[in-house]
Amino acid sequence: MWPSRADKELLEAKLQIENSTISEDDPNLYPSVFRNISIFRRSYELMEKTLKVYIYKEGEKPIFHKPEAVMKGIYASEGWFMKQLKTSKVFVTKKPKQAHLFYIPYSSKMLKATLAPNSYNRESVVPYLKNYLDTISRTYNFWNRTGGADHFLVACHDWAADETRKFMGTCIRAICNTDVEKAGFELGKDVSLPETNVRYPQNPLQNLGGKPPSKRIVFTFFAGKMHGYLRPILLRNWENKDPDMKIFKKLPKVKDDQNYVDYMKSSKFCICAKGSEVNSPRVVEAIFYECVPVIISDNFVPPFFEVLDWESFAVFVPEKDIPDLKNILLSIPDKRYLEMYQRVKEVQQHFLWHVKPVKYDIFHMILHSIWYTRVSRVTPR
Structure with missing residues (x-):
């Protein structure tokens, strides 16, 4: 791996996060639910200020680039995240050399539904993803430059851990199946994706809350x-x-x-x-x-x-x-x-999912987990 400007920016962010000072209270955050509110706040601020994500254009619908197919039900996290990142004017860059992270925009649910609707053989879909990875690694030098360390995917179907482990195991996998023993979830590299059952895609906050x-x-x-x-x-x-x-x-x-x-x-x-x-x-x-x-x-x-x-x-x-x-x-x-x-x-x-993302919501928290994981793993060269 050879260092880039983006790598240097990540390293600078890492140093700033590690040296976070106790910050003043934020009326929108509650210290009691955080491990260290100061570190989170500093990391989140730097994410908003620094992070740029490049989204690969390759890949055919509906497996790639079709979030609308996964906006309802228990695997909805992958669809909502894809849609909201694709429309982000803050985090997305069209210039891959500026990117700190590279997003592989596939849906694990649609991969299963399209290629193996009646099968329980998880290995059957792996060649499709391998072909995709071969395509982007031949077209660009970014995967090869880091061995995939600055790439990520967001996938909620139970199969996602197995179908990505062999050829995409070096990248950051935001997955719902976080079994550290059977699914190969790697603490410190992979990200735990919240599994959210979205019942009302037009208004995901409908029926929010409960009785006192x-x-x-x-x-x-x-x-x-x-x-x-x-x-x-x-x-x-x-x-x-x-x-x-x-x-x-x-x-x-x-x-x-x-x-x-x-x-x-x-x-x-x-x-x-x-x-x-x-x-x-x-x-x-x-x-x-x-x-x-x-x-x-x-x-x-x-x-x-x-x-x-x-x-x-x-x-x-x-x-x-x-x-x-x-x-x-x-x-x-x-x-x-x-x-x-x-x-x-x-x-x-x-x-909480919002039709348009708001500060500290689930979209930003997922992205922050990916950002925080990448920053934590970057090392001086």
């Missing part, structure tokens, strides 16, 4: 399909076993999942149990509906973990402790629960 603590009459709630090994264990222990524990299989289908949403809005604790993979849209849904998330997924790396203090607003329960789940939650004092509830409300802004 005094009116949350359900102690604990879960409902979902029986994917994977863990949820059947949860059901065996708690389905119809205790009136305080509203633990169900998938609820009957109604318009806009309103019965499921009503439970989330009325519960103190919302169980986010892993399915076939470690990730679940329930983590962000709980925050959206202001229910304290209870994460049961041993190898899950939560979104924005590099800057957010997840234990300030979420409960982590080891998988082996499912039989003791109620006692664990009952052991949380009311004062602590109210604290966590308030912090869920405070951190909520970082997990």
Whole structure:
């Protein structure tokens, strides 16, 4: 790798972040939900001031460059991010030599839907991505210059970790499947992408929020399909076993999942149990509906973990402790629960999609995670 002007700018940013001083309070940020509010603020400011992203033009729709196909449902993060980055006048550059990061604009959901709609063979789609990577590495010298270290992708489908591991494993992978053991998620290089279930693409904030603590009459709630090994264990222990524990299989289908949403809005604790993979849209849904998330997924790396203090607003329960789940939650004092509830409300802004991005929202937080990861890994030459 030979240093460029962009590399030098990244190195300067790294030094400024490492030497961040305690900053004054920002009325739009809450220190209680951050690991270090000063470092986050400085890094975010430098991202806004410095970062330029080049988006590769190569690639055919609908797998590449078609965000509208992935704007609804549980994989919507990849579509919303693609659309909002493509239209950004702040971060996008048409001059690749100015770029600090290079975006590979593909949809893992559309790759599966287009090439392997009836298959469970994850390897079957890898050659398509390999051909794409060969194309951009032959056309440009940027991938080869860094070995892909300044390239990134944003992909939420469960297959994304496997389909990108072999040939794109050197780049920053913002993925929802963050299993550090089975999916090959690499701490310090990859980014945990929030899995967001967007029900109303025209107005993603519709139905935001929930009831105040005094009116949350359900102690604990879960409902979902029986994917994977863990949820059947949860059901065996708690389905119809205790009136305080509203633990169900998938609820009957109604318009806009309103019965499921009503439970989330009325519960103190919302169980986010892993399915076939470690990730679940329930983590962000709980925050959206202001229910304290209870994460049961041993190898899950939560979104924005590099800057957010997840234990300030979420409960982590080891998988082996499912039989003791109620006692664990009952052991949380009311004062602590109210604290966590308030912090869920405070951190909520970082997990919201807006039709047009706003400061500190989920679009900017995803981009910041990618920026922060790249800056952290840059070294002097």
